[in-house]
Amino acid sequence: MSQQDQFREMVESYALGALDAEERASFEAHLAACAECAQAVEEARLVVSELAHLAPVTQPAKRVKERILQEVRSEGTVKTQPRVVPSGVPWWLWAGVAALIVLSVYSTWNARKLQNEIRRLNEQAALEHRRRETLEKEFVAAQMQARILTDPRSKKIMLPAKDPNMPQLEAMWNPELGICLMGHEVPMPSENRAFQLWLIPKAPGSKPMPVHAMMWPDADGKLMHVVEKLPEPMSDTKAIAVTEEPESGSLQPTSEPMWTGALS
Numbered sequence: 259m260s261q262q263d264q265f266r267e268m269v270e271s272y273a274l275g276a277l278d279a280e281e282r283a284s285f286e287a288h289l290a291a292c293a294e295c296a297q298a299v300e301e302a303r304l305v306v307s308e309l310a311h312l313a314p315v316t317q318p319a320k321r322v323k324e325r326i327l328q329e330v331r332s333e334g335t336v337k338t339q340p341r342v343v344p345s346g347v348p349w350w351l352w353a354g355v356a357a358l359i360v361l362s363v364y365s366t367w368n369a370r371k372l373q374n375e376i377r378r379l380n381e382q383a384a385l386e387h388r389r390r391e392t393l394e395k396e397f398v399a400a401q402m403q404a405r406i407l408t409d410p411r412s413k414k415i416m417l418p419a420k421d422p423n424m425p426q427l428e429a430m431w432n433p434e435l436g437i438c439l440m441g442h443e444v445p446m447p448s449e450n451r452a453f454q455l456w457l458i459p460k461a462p463g464s465k466p467m468p469v470h471a472m473m474w475p476d477a478d479g480k481l482m483h484v485v486e487k488l489p490e491p492m493s494d495t496k497a498i499a500v501t502e503e504p505e506s507g508s509l510q511p512t513s514e515p516m517w518t519g520a521l522s
């Protein structure tokens with residue numbers, strides 16, 4: 259073994275700070291003269307700092323850490339593999355480095371698992387939030403519906419269907435609270451289309467006023483729709499009508515009214 263080879267074997271130990279004073283002095287003297295070893299030391303230091311960097315940010319439970327260290331120690335005992343241990347580096351230091359690698363793999367795996375868990379929880383929370391918002395909206399609408407239906411100032415409007423095979427709709431209009439439109443066994447509009455409500459003003463020659471809130475029956479054909487803000491007061495309206503329109507809504511009816519109801 260040449261002297262140069264001996265020095266190359268000391269590079270990792272030196273980078274780990276594991277040389278004794280005498281070895282360190284002679285290695286450093288060599289380093290000053292040998293660019294190759296100096297380069298190797300730089301690289302070894304990078305690896306060491308990388309290991310430190312990879313070390314878990316959040317410490318795993320102490321018991322886990324101890325168990326891993328114990329396993330690494332029992333596998334790398336001096337008795338069974340004394341010659342594998344490089345000169346000048348105590349076996350427990352290598353065991354420590356191995357444990358560090360095990361821990362960083364463990365913590366990377368753990369961090370990924372944790373990230374997935376956090377993502378899953380966030381998705382679940384967002385879903386829960388949307389569900390809750392829908393429920394709240396439905397609750398507010400149901401409350402408003404109840405108020406409109408029970409308020410004595412509300413006016414009932416029947417909307418017979420133009421098509422005799424279609425059910426008739428019923429509306430309750432409260433001058434303060436808004437309008438509630440109801441129907442049963444209402445067929446679903448065609449794809450990408452929805453029902454739209456219109457107010458027909460009393461003023462002669464005036465056009466139907468669009469209500470920008472599209473309506474669909476539910477899966478059971480039940481239609482229940484509350485509109486609080488209307489473009490025209492009840493006193494200025496002579497009739498209400500419902501047409502089928504593109505689901506984005508129309509500014510003026512693009513089809514014949516399917517239901518029309520006059521205000522008496």
Ligand SMILES: [Zn+2]
Nearest residue numbers: 265292294295
């Ligand atoms: Zn050298």
